[in-house]
Amino acid sequence: MSENRRDFMKLTGVFGLLAAAGLLSTTEALAQQQAWNKAAFETKSLADTYKVLGGTPAESADIAITAPDIAENGAVVPVGVTSKIPNTQAVYILVEKNPNMMAAGFSIPQGTEPNVTTRIKMGQTSNVYAVVKAGDKYYVSSKEVKVTLGGCGG
Amino acid sequence: MPDPMRIRATAQGDVVDVRVLMSHEMEGGQRRDSAGNLVPAHFIQTVTVNHGGKTVLAADWGPAVSKNPYLQFKFTGGKKGDELVVTWVDNKGETRTDKAVIN
Numbered sequence: 213m214s215e216n217r218r219d220f221m222k223l224t225g226v227f228g229l230l231a232a233a234g235l236l237s238t239t240e241a242l243a244q245q246q247a248w249n250k251a252a253f254e255t256k257s258l259a260d261t262y263k264v265l266g267g268t269p270a271e272s273a274d275i276a277i278t279a280p281d282i283a284e285n286g287a288v289v290p291v292g293v294t295s296k297i298p299n300t301q302a303v304y305i306l307v308e309k310n311p312n313m314m315a316a317g318f319s320i321p322q323g324t325e326p327n328v329t330t331r332i333k334m335g336q337t338s339n340v341y342a343v344v345k346a347g348d349k350y351y352v353s354s355k356e357v358k359v360t361l362g363g364c365g366g
Numbered sequence: 367m368p369d370p371m372r373i374r375a376t377a378q379g380d381v382v383d384v385r386v387l388m389s390h391e392m393e394g395g396q397r398r399d400s401a402g403n404l405v406p407a408h409f410i411q412t413v414t415v416n417h418g419g420k421t422v423l424a425a426d427w428g429p430a431v432s433k434n435p436y437l438q439f440k441f442t443g444g445k446k447g448d449e450l451v452v453t454w455v456d457n458k459g460e461t462r463t464d465k466a467v468i469n
Contacts, residue, residue: 248411248412248426249426252426253426253428253429287432287433288432288433289432290436292438307430310430311396312428312429312430314428314430315427315428315430315431316425316426316427316428316430316431317425317426317427318423318424318425318426318439319423319424319425319426320423321420321421321422321423321424323420323422323441323442323443324422324423324439324440324441324442325381325439325440325441325442327439327440328423328425328437328438328439329436329437329438329439330425330431330432330435330436330437330438331431331432331435331436332430332431332432333392333394333429333430333431333432334430
């Protein structure tokens with residue numbers, strides 16, 4: 213994550229302009245926005261996403277994805293990721309067929325269990341990938357979720 | 367000011383189960399309004415949860431997180447009566463911080 217952050221810091225001139233224009237309310241907000249990994253959220257393919265995250269993950273059976281087999285409403289798909297890999301530092305949720313693959317990333321400090329649940333939008337039936345970062349290594353697991361009503365556009 | 371979050375944190379032993387429901391439009395930037403204009407993206411980008419000055423979870427979200435986002439996770443080292451501070455910041459620089467007591 214730290215290398216990505218460094219790359220991203222080069223792009224922050226735009227945010228500087230926004231701040232000058234008074235669009236950003238507090239310096240704290242600015243700092244948090246800069247920490248947001250813009251590049252990772254703009255990728256459109258699995259390979260690109262892996263590149264931005266920092267490595268190609270290996271398949272792992274130690275990551276469990278909790279998601280419905282069939283989601284009736286693509287606008288609200290509950291997805292939970294549990295990692296049994298020791299020293300899990302970050303969890304990313306990717307949706308293969310969304311306009312931008314990356315849905316959410318969570319950094320897991322020591323003491324926090326690598327078990328997060330949230331709700332995401334899915335445009336259509338797709339594989340959902342859970343990528344886990346542990347040390348310098350990346351692991352991935354996937355699950356197909358069938359969507360009967362898309363959650364993007366309309 | 368955006369609506370407050372609903373935060374529920376329960377301790378079982380020293381493991382704290384945290385559930386947060388935020389109130390946010392989470393507009394993805396892909397949708398068109400009735401006039402055919404693209405609705406600009408407006409979504410939460412970062413969420414941080416602090417416990418006793420230490421960050422216990424930091425999340426980066428994209429526009430693919432659902433409207434009125436829900437977040438659930440567990441961390442160890444908390445106990446009843448401790449305070450949790452949850453902050454989110456969206457892509458327009460709006461921010462909201464709410465506090466909750468673990469019970």
